[in-house]
Amino acid sequence: MRINLRDIPDGITAIEVAKPDGSPDLPGFSDIGGRLTLDRNGDILRITGRLAYACRLECSRCLGWFRLEAQEPVEIYFRPQQAGETAGHREGELKADDLSVLTYRGAELDLWPAIRESLELARPLKPLCRQDCRGICHGCGRDLNREACRCAPDPEDPRWEALRALSGKGGAGKKGRARKGAGGS
Ligand SMILES: [Zn+2]
Numbered sequence: 001m002r003i004n005l006r007d008i009p010d011g012i013t014a015i016e017v018a019k020p021d022g023s024p025d026l027p028g029f030s031d032i033g034g035r036l037t038l039d040r041n042g043d044i045l046r047i048t049g050r051l052a053y054a055c056r057l058e059c060s061r062c063l064g065w066f067r068l069e070a071q072e073p074v075e076i077y078f079r080p081q082q083a084g085e086t087a088g089h090r091e092g093e094l095k096a097d098d099l100s101v102l103t104y105r106g107a108e109l110d111l112w113p114a115i116r117e118s119l120e121l122a123r124p125l126k127p128l129c130r131q132d133c134r135g136i137c138h139g140c141g142r143d144l145n146r147e148a149c150r151c152a153p154d155p156e157d158p159r160w161e162a163l164r165a166l167s168g169k170g171g172a173g174k175k176g177r178a179r180k181g182a183g184g185s
Pocket residue numbers: 059060061062063064128129130133134135
């Protein structure tokens with residue numbers, strides 16, 4: 001998305017951001033859009049606002065793919081490129097680290113590299129398909145959102161019944177003793 005400074009007066013200008021889906025500029029992202037405020041002060045531009053976007057992410061717990069829709073605040077500064085600098089050079093000393101300061105040459109500047117960077121930084125490092133995602137059991141490998149873990153035997157499992165009978169403390173043992181007593185008298 002290119003901005004020509006000849007079209008931009010000093011002061012506030014609203015700019016609409018919209019990028020068609022499947023753009024090669026921002027792999028994995030779609031539905032990027034929003035209204036940003038461009039504040040021009042001579043050669044210096046400050047662009048602020050919020051961008052809505054959607055992206056496809058792999059859940060860090062269950063490894064399922066899901067679509068995240070979110071908004072990201074944007075704050076980008078542009079200043080003219082100085083001799084010896086390369087285009088898009090980031091200025092680290094003048095501004096706080098969390099601000100993007102980009103340079104431009106001539107009368108045209110490209111907003112997309114800065115938007116792409118903002119969105120890529122906004123992408124969560126440990127995405128969750130939902131806050132209470134139960135993930136995958138490390139033992140049996142089952143997706144615990146859909147199936148029960150089968151690492152420990154089920155309490156209803158007939159093997160537990162057999163173990164209870166062997167221990168001799170079940171109801172069947174008491175009944176047996178009671179019958180024996182009745183027969184003896
Ligand atoms: Zn998940």
